[in-house]
Amino acid sequence: xxxxxxxxxxxxxxxxxxxxxxxxxxxxxxxxxxxxxxxxxxxxxxxxxxxxxxxxxxxxxxxxxxxxxxxxxxxxxxxxxxxxxxxxxxxxxxxxxxxxxxxxxxxxxxxxxxxxxxxxxxxxxxxxxxxxxxxxxxxxxxxxxxxxxxxxxxxxxxxxxxxxxxxxxxxxxxxxxxxxxxxxxxxxxxxxxxxxxxxxxxxxxxxxxxxxxxxxxxxxxxxxxxxxxxxxxxxxxxxxxxxx
Amino acid sequence: xxxxxxxxxxxxxxxxxxxxxxxxxxxxxxxxxxxxxxxxxxxxxxxxxxxxxxxxxxxxxxxxxxxxxxxxxxxxxxxxxxxxxxxxxxxxxxxxxxxxxxxxxxxxxxxxxxxxxxxxxxxxxxxxxxxxxxxxxxxxxxxxxxxxxxxxxxxxxxxxxxxxxxxxxxxxxxxxxxxxxxxxxxxxxxxxxxxxxxxxxxxxxxxxxxxxxxxxxxxxxxxxxxxxxxxxxxxxxxxxxxxx
Numbered sequence: 001x002x003x004x005x006x007x008x009x010x011x012x013x014x015x016x017x018x019x020x021x022x023x024x025x026x027x028x029x030x031x032x033x034x035x036x037x038x039x040x041x042x043x044x045x046x047x048x049x050x051x052x053x054x055x056x057x058x059x060x061x062x063x064x065x066x067x068x069x070x071x072x073x074x075x076x077x078x079x080x081x082x083x084x085x086x087x088x089x090x091x092x093x094x095x096x097x098x099x100x101x102x103x104x105x106x107x108x109x110x111x112x113x114x115x116x117x118x119x120x121x122x123x124x125x126x127x128x129x130x131x132x133x134x135x136x137x138x139x140x141x142x143x144x145x146x147x148x149x150x151x152x153x154x155x156x157x158x159x160x161x162x163x164x165x166x167x168x169x170x171x172x173x174x175x176x177x178x179x180x181x182x183x184x185x186x187x188x189x190x191x192x193x194x195x196x197x198x199x200x201x202x203x204x205x206x207x208x209x210x211x212x213x214x215x216x217x218x219x220x221x222x223x224x225x226x227x228x229x230x231x232x233x234x235x236x237x238x239x240x241x242x243x244x
Numbered sequence: 245x246x247x248x249x250x251x252x253x254x255x256x257x258x259x260x261x262x263x264x265x266x267x268x269x270x271x272x273x274x275x276x277x278x279x280x281x282x283x284x285x286x287x288x289x290x291x292x293x294x295x296x297x298x299x300x301x302x303x304x305x306x307x308x309x310x311x312x313x314x315x316x317x318x319x320x321x322x323x324x325x326x327x328x329x330x331x332x333x334x335x336x337x338x339x340x341x342x343x344x345x346x347x348x349x350x351x352x353x354x355x356x357x358x359x360x361x362x363x364x365x366x367x368x369x370x371x372x373x374x375x376x377x378x379x380x381x382x383x384x385x386x387x388x389x390x391x392x393x394x395x396x397x398x399x400x401x402x403x404x405x406x407x408x409x410x411x412x413x414x415x416x417x418x419x420x421x422x423x424x425x426x427x428x429x430x431x432x433x434x435x436x437x438x439x440x441x442x443x444x445x446x447x448x449x450x451x452x453x454x455x456x457x458x459x460x461x462x463x464x465x466x467x468x469x470x471x472x473x474x475x476x477x478x479x480x481x482x483x484x485x486x487x488x
Contacts, residue, residue, distance in 0.1 A: 031471075119474045122473070123470075125468045125469060126464075127467065127468055128467035128468035151472070222370040224368070224369045224371055224373065226366050227275075227395070229367060230395075234480070237484045240464060
């Protein structure tokens with residue numbers, strides 16, 4: 001049986017400050033777990049049902065797996081429909097930021113919804129984008145909801161929290177395309193082979209300082225009456241037009 | 245002060261059976277509320293803070309507004325970050341299903357996540373699509389999370405729960421485009437002016453019976469390593485290619 005102190009430790013990782021203090025975060029869900037267990041990311045502890053361990057094959061030291069019941073998982077899960085496995089992972093140490101000048105990268109300005117943030121990582125990974133920059137006021141990558149929404153793509157994405165203005169000033173991007181409400185229709189935009197796509201929050205959009213540095217202000221044309229698109233949907237539509 | 249019986253009534257509307265019994269559902273959030281209050285949808289009761297009422301203008305009988313505190317809203321809210329207003333709305337009576345043969349419609353097969361469902365309604369509304377069909381096992385339109393994710397677009401969308409196979413058999417669509425993992429690249433597909441776009445759940449995809457009736461099996465090409473795209477993102481990307 002899982003101890004009370006372990007339960008309160010795992011639950012404490014829902015708090016960003018405590019994640020930084022302990023250097024750990026939580027990933028949940030069977031599909032994500034399989035990807036994690038077959039990756040080389042550092043794992044502190046796996047909590048799984050006997051069923052999960054029996055039914056899945058993965059390369060992982062089984063001594064680090066604690067078998068727990070579904071009822072116990074429900075007690076520590078952040079999900080509304082808890083699955084069979086919860087993994088406590090170690091936050092990787094920040095590497096020196098290396099700008100990948102090949103292909104496109106995405107910059108997120110003030111995107112605070114972890115579900116949208118994680119879905120953008122998943123979408124970027126689908127299209128083969130390898131690097132995402134976020135402003136310091138974006139949701140935290142290691143929030144379990146962000147991790148959940150990535151569906152495992154966080155394992156492959158290089159994510160750096162940066163001052164976006166400085167990033168743009170100090171690095172050369174062939175194009176800086178900023179998504180705005182009244183820009184050029186993306187269908188008419190000619191995108192080069194590499195650049196930076198900047199997306200802002202649905203409420204506030206991209207900050208003016210960044211807009212001022214754009215080479216292209218782009219918009220997804222719509223004939224309907226919705227006021228805006230979900231930012232992860234917008235990211236997907238623009239990515240699908242990039243020559244990557 | 246809001247009565248205990250009202251609180252338990254509002255909370256009970258999180259349950260689909262009780263929504264059907266009472267014929268009501270809950271919509272939350274300031275932006276959605278403004279759209280609702282300026283629409284002609286039937287409202288049972290508005291619960292709002294004094295601040296909300298003072299700061300916003302809308303055409304609505306103010307006698308139907310009960311002023312409550314932020315603490316009270318927190319008690320009845322389904323949102324993690326409750327806003328200033330919660331509206332109990334009446335579920336509209338089902339109309340005879342009329343197939344709109346002009347333009348494109350969307351059919352959803354087994355999409356159970358209310359957030360994805362609502363985001364698809366919002367996305368469809370952005371592109372000017374006016375009709376969505378869902379299989380009976382999809383999430384409920386009147387789940388507060390679906391409503392929330394539509395950002396008000398449910399007010400403009402014709403949504404019908406139908407037997408999708410029957411829908412396709414009994415009606416003529418110029419094209420029936422089904423999103424699959426290994427179909428034709430949508431970039432190469434020539435879409436006609438009207439048709440039906442069918443999307444399935446991320447886990448199970450579209451059911452074989454529907455795939456068998458497709459005129460086009462379409463896929464969003466990706467060079468990365470993610471196993472799939474979020475279904476609302478996929479809906480957005482395909483909609484952005486339709487001639488609407």
